[in-house]
Amino acid sequence: MKHFVLFTFIMLFASITFALPTISDMINNPDIYNGKFLTVQGQAVGSVMKRGNYAWVNMTDGSQTLGFWMPYSLAKEIKYTASYDFKGDLLTVEGTFVAMSLEHDGDMEFDVSKIVKIIPGGKISHEINSGRVIFLIVIASLAFVLWILKRKFFTSKS
Amino acid sequence: MSKKIVYSDLKLINYHTAKIVETMGWVMAIPLVTALLFEEWNTAIDFGIGMAVSFAFGFALEILCRDHDEEMDWLHGMFIAAYAWLILTVIDAIPGYLSGHYASFLDAVFDVMSGFTTTGLVLIQRMYDLSIGMNMWRALLTFIGGQGMIVLSLSFLIGMRGGYMMYMGEGKSEKLLPSVTKTARAIWDISMIYLGVGTLALFIAGLAIGLKPVSALLNGLWIFMSAWSTGGFAPHSQNILYYHSMLYMLITMVIFIIGSFNFALHYAVMNKNRKEIYKNIETQSFFITVLITFTIVAIGLVRNNVYPNAVILFTKGFYQLISAHTTTGFMNIYPSQFGSWGTLAMVGITIAMLIGGSTSSTAGGIKGMRIGIIAKSFVFETKKLFMSPKTVKIQKFHNQEDIDLNNEIVKNAMVITMMYILSFVVGLIITLIYKYPIEKAAFEVASALGNVGLTSGITVPSMPDVLKVLYIILMWVGRLEFMAVIAFVAYPFIGAKRR
CATH class of the missing domain: 1.20.5 (Single alpha-helices involved in coiled-coils or other helix-helix interfaces)
Known part of the structure; x- marks a missing residue:
């Protein structure tokens, strides 16, 4: 019984310490995550919107969606974004969560510095x-x- | 004898309801064709089913009620408006429910009522993989709902008698032209002119912010339809935040401010009577109440130190205030961010939502006309206290023409305003039973009743079913401005007695 309690405690501690925050976590608790360098996962949705040398990519965790601001050179790596016909690429990115961007009219955003991993999406057959x-x-x-x-x-x- | 009379009344009511249901069946052809163009076969089938059910239901009712009476009175017209809206809400929820984006049929019904009433509260899920056909339908729901399904039916159907009674029942009162059919067409003409101009502006903005041409066009069309109707539906779950663009935001703001004005004002301006803009009691009332409510919101935001500078305060605070006041419901913040706004700012927004836009517009709320009339009457009565008893002075207000502010007009404005406040209190008490904080509950009830669509986070698929039904009723009552709903509820009791 003692071993079980210890194991549960270690697992709980590990999940809290090492789990990636979700997009919903950041949106719902902006004060906790503001300015922190994080690794986040999400599915790219809608359009990649090019703005000069940068681009907006909206990403969802299935529950909520957030704008990810990244260099266009990184955004070009995204092949599929989620729509009726396509499953979007699943991205793992590193960067900083900004609760209120002074650069972008006070919007909540995630400034991407690196795409760690892309699991490609693809065509959905209906x-x-x-x-x-x-x-x-x-x-x-x-x-x-x-x-x-x-x-x-x-x-x-x- | 009285039973026979009630039966013949029901035939008349159902015959006209059938016509309105059939009209909306034809409207489903638009998303059906869109789905076919984009090879969304399952979506096309869903709309095919929706159309077929509309027609089967409509034709069956027409056959059953073919020998209906010709004479229509006010009670019939009002009843039809309320009844047809309910029937349509259920039938038109079929394609949405079949799309698989709703947890239940009730959720799909909720969204259709939200669309028709141009509210904008949503229970739809996974919007990112919603088909283009379904997005088109959602935009049409709000666009047609804004002008009114009866207005649509009157515009295209020949042989709908008693049109003016039904038109009034749908919450519209202005008669732009001598015939109600011509008035209905004029409303559509005005909307279609703005549709062209507004969609073009948003299309160009869409290209500028990095959308691909087809996406820019579709987004422009859908956002226009929603903004013009002061609806608040957007094709993305982030609403206006999706676009990350001040330009896009500003264009939508211009569209929904114009959309919240009276169709008679648009008609006057289009007929070169531009003075009407600043002489009209509703535009005057709108600018005064915007100023007051924004002052409240701004003080609240500054006191809570919510935004770091005035530009951001204006971008977020003013946009949300105008979106609330015009009863649009577009959001450029996340619902959870209202939590940091504080009570005073939330009160300011809630008051703005309850005041709403203009009469005979696509907007909801108590309406600027009634607020203006009550305010003028209050000032006049106060002034009278200081006048000599022998002084005779008549107070006037301007709405297309100078109108005497008589007791009857003030009484009507007061009655509707009191009904709004009463409905708000009832809705608030029921919401509070579910243990939501009072400022969030008041915000959500004002949003549903005023047909606004901003959410403090209560309206989610997991909310209690009782609240879903309550908000459906509030949206319906708020859009039809009580009279039609009262006729609907009272009909079984007074329908037979009145003859």
């Missing part, structure tokens, strides 16, 4: 849902029959 197709045919047929009935036999007096 299989057509045959059950829904059948339901569509049935309900569309019903609507069509009702339309014919309405036109032929039950035209309103107005």
Whole structure:
């Protein structure tokens, strides 16, 4: 029992000490993370927006999304960003969390200095849902029959 | 006898509701075609199902109610407005629910009501992989909701009798032209002119901030539709923060300020009556209340030392204030950041949300007209205390023309304002039962009731279902300005008695 308690304590301590903060952690606790050099993971979403020699890349942890400001030379390494058709690249980046950027009108942001790792995303194949197709045919047929009935036999007096 | 009368009334109501449901069925063709263009086959199927259900429901109701009465009175018109909005909210939630981005059908219904009422509170999840067709639909919900689904139906359907009663029931009162159908079309014409100009401006800004052309166009179109309707829906979960651009933010601010003005004011300006801008009681009221509420917000932010300099205070504080006052709900901060604003700034924003935009606009809230009337009446009554009893003075206000400020007008403004405050208190008490802090609860209730869409963080998919239903009702009540909803609730009791 003593060993189990010790193991649990060590694991808990390790997870608190070494776990990467999530994007939601930073957004929800800006005072704790402000100005800290961190390693963060997230999926690139939307568009890579080039601004001069830099670029904005919005990244999500699945719950919340934050803007990552990085040199365009780093942003060019991103091949896929998440959309309906694509799974975005999963990036591990190093840099500084800024709770209120004076450079960017007070926005909360993460200034990236290095991309540590990229797990590439890719095309998502959306299989057509045959059950829904059948339901569509049935309900569309019903609507069509009702339309014919309405036109032929039950035209309103107005 | 009375039962027969009620039955025939129901036929009349359902017949017109059927027409409105069918109109919105046709609107679903737009996201369907968009989905086909971008090869989003499952999304196209979802909208196909939504269209088919709309038509099947509409045609079935039309057949059942084909021998309806021709005569429509005010109660019918008001009832139809409230009833049709509820039916549409449920049917039009089908494509969203099928998309798999909602935890429940109730969440999908919540977002549709939020879109129709141009509120902007959302329960949608994983917006980053939402299809283009679905984004188009969300923008259309808010754009059409802003002008009104009945306005849309009146514009395109021939043979909808009693249009003016339904039009009034939808929270609009201005008659720009002698016929209500022409007025409805004029509202659409005004919106379409701004749609072209606004989308172009946002498209160019989108290119300048690094969006690719197709993305810049789609984002520009969707953000315009949302801003003009004072809706607050955005195609990204970060809302306006996604764009990281002051230019984009400023353009949206111009659009939603213009969108919050009365359609009659737009019509007057387009007909070269530019003096109306500064003579109109609503624009005067808007600028005064913006000044007062921003002063409150600014003092609150300075006292709490929230922002390091005046530029950032203005960028964040003023944008959020105007977004709240026009009942738009665009956000350039994260909801959790409201936590650092302090009570005074939150009170300032909450007051702005309750005041809202102009009557007969896409905005919600108590409305500038009523605030202006009550303020003028208060000043006038105070002045009268110091006048000789023999003095006869008539107070006037300007809205397209000079109007005598009589007791009837003041009473109507007071009644609606009291109903807003009463609904706000009821909503606040119910929200507080779930143990939310009072400033957050007041903020969220004002946001739902005023059709604003800013959130203090209460509106999330995991919130209690009771609050989801409560906010759906508040959004609906706030958008239709009570009368239609009162008619809807009271109809079973007074419907038969009135004859």
